Amino acid sequence: MFRNQYDTDVTTWSPAGRLFQVEYAMEAVKQGSAAIGLRSKTHVVLACVNKANSELSSHQKKIFKVDDHIGVAIAGLTADGRVLSRYMRSECINYGYTYESPLPVGRLVVQLADKAQVCTQRSWKRPYGVGLLVAGLDESGAHLYYNCPSGNYFEYQAFAIGSRSQAAKTYLERKFEKFTESSRDDLVKDALFAIRETLQGEKLTSAVCTIAVVGVGEAFNILDQKTVQALINEFEISGEEAPADESAPEQSGGAAPDQSGAAAEEEAAPMDI
Amino acid sequence: MVSSQNESNLLSSEGDSQRTQYPYVTGTSVIGIKYKDGILMAADMGGSYGSTIRYKSVERLKQVGKHSLIGASGEISDFQEILRYLDELILHDNMWDDGNSLGPKEVHNYLTRVMYNRRNKFDPLWNSLVLGGVKNGQKYLGSVSMIGVHFEDDHVATGFGNHLARPILREEWREDLTFEEGVKLLEKCMRNLLYRDRSAVNKMQIAKITEEGLTISEPYSLKTFWNFAAFKNPTVGAEGSW
Numbered sequence A: 001m002f003r004n005q006y007d008t009d010v011t012t013w014s015p016a017g018r019l020f021q022v023e024y025a026m027e028a029v030k031q032g033s034a035a036i037g038l039r040s041k042t043h044v045v046l047a048c049v050n051k052a053n054s055e056l057s058s059h060q061k062k063i064f065k066v067d068d069h070i071g072v073a074i075a076g077l078t079a080d081g082r083v084l085s086r087y088m089r090s091e092c093i094n095y096g097y098t099y100e101s102p103l104p105v106g107r108l109v110v111q112l113a114d115k116a117q118v119c120t121q122r123s124w125k126r127p128y129g130v131g132l133l134v135a136g137l138d139e140s141g142a143h144l145y146y147n148c149p150s151g152n153y154f155e156y157q158a159f160a161i162g163s164r165s166q167a168a169k170t171y172l173e174r175k176f177e178k179f180t181e182s183s184r185d186d187l188v189k190d191a192l193f194a195i196r197e198t199l200q201g202e203k204l205t206s207a208v209c210t211i212a213v214v215g216v217g218e219a220f221n222i223l224d225q226k227t228v229q230a231l232i233n234e235f236e237i238s239g240e241e242a243p244a245d246e247s248a249p250e251q252s253g254g255a256a257p258d259q260s261g262a263a264a265e266e267e268a269a270p271m272d273i
Numbered sequence B: 001m002v003s004s005q006n007e008s009n010l011l012s013s014e015g016d017s018q019r020t021q022y023p024y025v026t027g028t029s030v031i032g033i034k035y036k037d038g039i040l041m042a043a044d045m046g047g048s049y050g051s052t053i054r055y056k057s058v059e060r061l062k063q064v065g066k067h068s069l070i071g072a073s074g075e076i077s078d079f080q081e082i083l084r085y086l087d088e089l090i091l092h093d094n095m096w097d098d099g100n101s102l103g104p105k106e107v108h109n110y111l112t113r114v115m116y117n118r119r120n121k122f123d124p125l126w127n128s129l130v131l132g133g134v135k136n137g138q139k140y141l142g143s144v145s146m147i148g149v150h151f152e153d154d155h156v157a158t159g160f161g162n163h164l165a166r167p168i169l170r171e172e173w174r175e176d177l178t179f180e181e182g183v184k185l186l187e188k189c190m191r192n193l194l195y196r197d198r199s200a201v202n203k204m205q206i207a208k209i210t211e212e213g214l215t216i217s218e219p220y221s222l223k224t225f226w227n228f229a230a231f232k233n234p235t236v237g238a239e240g241s242w
Helices: A020-031 A077-100 A104-119 A165-178 A184-199 A224-236 A248-265 B006-012 B075-095 B103-122 B160-164 B166-172 B179-196
Strands: A035-040 A043-049 A064-069 A070-076 A130-138 A143-148 A153-155 A158-161 A207-216 A217-222 B025-027 B030-035 B038-044 B046-049 B054-056 B061-062 B069-073 B127-135 B138-144 B150-152 B154-155 B206-212 B214-216
Touching: A020 A130, A035 A070, A035 A130, A035 A143, A035 A165, A043 A130, A043 A143, A043 B214, A064 A077, A064 A207, A064 A217, A070 A077, A070 A207, A077 A104, A077 A130, A077 B030, A077 B046, A077 B103, A104 A130, A104 A143, A104 A153, A104 B103, A104 B166, A130 A158, A130 A207, A143 A158, A158 A165, A158 A184, A165 A184, A184 A207, A184 A224, A184 B061, A207 A224, A224 B006, B006 B054, B025 B075, B030 B069, B030 B138, B030 B179, B038 B069, B038 B127, B038 B138, B038 B179, B061 B075, B061 B103, B061 B214, B069 B075, B069 B103, B069 B206, B075 B103, B075 B127, B103 B127, B103 B138, B103 B150, B127 B206, B138 B154, B160 B166, B160 B179
Parallel strands: none
Antiparallel strands: A035 A043, A035 A158, A043 A207, A064 A070, A070 A130, A130 A143, A143 A153, A207 A217, B025 B046, B025 B069, B030 B038, B030 B154, B038 B206, B046 B054, B061 B069, B069 B127, B127 B138, B138 B150, B206 B214
8 A cells, every 4th residue: 555645535545446545544553563353252351462661661551351241452542442332331231221131242343343443434423443342142142253343343262463463363263263162271381472473483471462361151251470481381482392282183284375375365454354 | 571480481491391290192002021942021012101001002022123022011101112213223233244143131221221310410311221132142021110220030010910910920930931931920920910901901922032032922812700609799798788
């Protein structure tokens, strides 16, 4: 994408039928640090890379609890993400007050998407520069959605957003078929593996990542640093060691390079996420 | 010349409007019980205008969405207003078109909020409501009053039903009542109310809601028994008689 004469306003179409401002907003998501989500039938795990600017500063908060049954991980403009999280919390609490019942995730996600869409159709607004991975539980089971600045939303078995998310996506694409039946702990393990992929060789410690889980019988909670570090040590996946994959994927290791090749193409189409 | 009269007209008609002081056309008791497969509710079809039994075909039991049943006593016009609120609620719920639907618990809570809010404005909806239903195998039965008092129970009643029907239910209600047993129990309560509640009429409906769906019976009457010896010659032995 290059600077052109159709990209000043969000309300200006390009001759090719693109809204460049919206696409630039989606670029902002790609520049943010990685966030990934994956789900089984009963649990959803969110994980994100949390790099502090310097040793002196604290980490950016990128995972927010929205309600006991919903949580969100963000990538992009964290300020926009915080504002949207506040909106989500507000919606959940108002619904709970009126109906004594948890807001179905699917409805929250649609409300969020409609809110984002409004910003793509007003000349005095700008799109939210944040992508949200919404993890939640409702009557019909565990759900993971991705909300995009364009106002689109999709449901996923597993997904990754932010910088170097492609590496995580490749890993998830290899493993996703078994996620539905995975146990909670296996899901967390896979989340940590996927995060490690995005670190490109950097050492994985609990200081650079955050994990959160929501599931049947487990309210949304962010795992504390000690627990995460213990898990990392337990799975022996910190830093240099080879991925401790289960044996089955090794046999079909030939398929992996093909998948990563195919996946790399998907970024090209406009308005596609 | 600006008078204080004009002022009150310019601002809202606060000075002129009145809050609901008393009901006009009222329905009497509603009784609801949980039974083996769901909820049973009974109400007669009377609409009283003070002490006159003015209307005798008022349907006081109505369906709400896929999973719920509402029964109302009190001001009939306010009940009709509540039905309009619920209609809109269910409409918007359906418009999401996403496989989620409001269950009886949600509807009950929504009604509680509405009733309580009106009470806070000193303009109540003059009703006592019974809300029952089944969703995902879970039976639910609750009640809301005109001041927003709400609770759930295995059996609920409004108005006189609280005094005359619930004692019977406390003795004879069981978790595993069959449909026939439940109907018999409700009829026993309704008969009692028919004898003792002066605003009761002998034309009632029983509604049943289960996971499968809802049915409201055709109106029918209860058999009553008046053949008591004391009624045959009521004045025999009375004070001052000979």
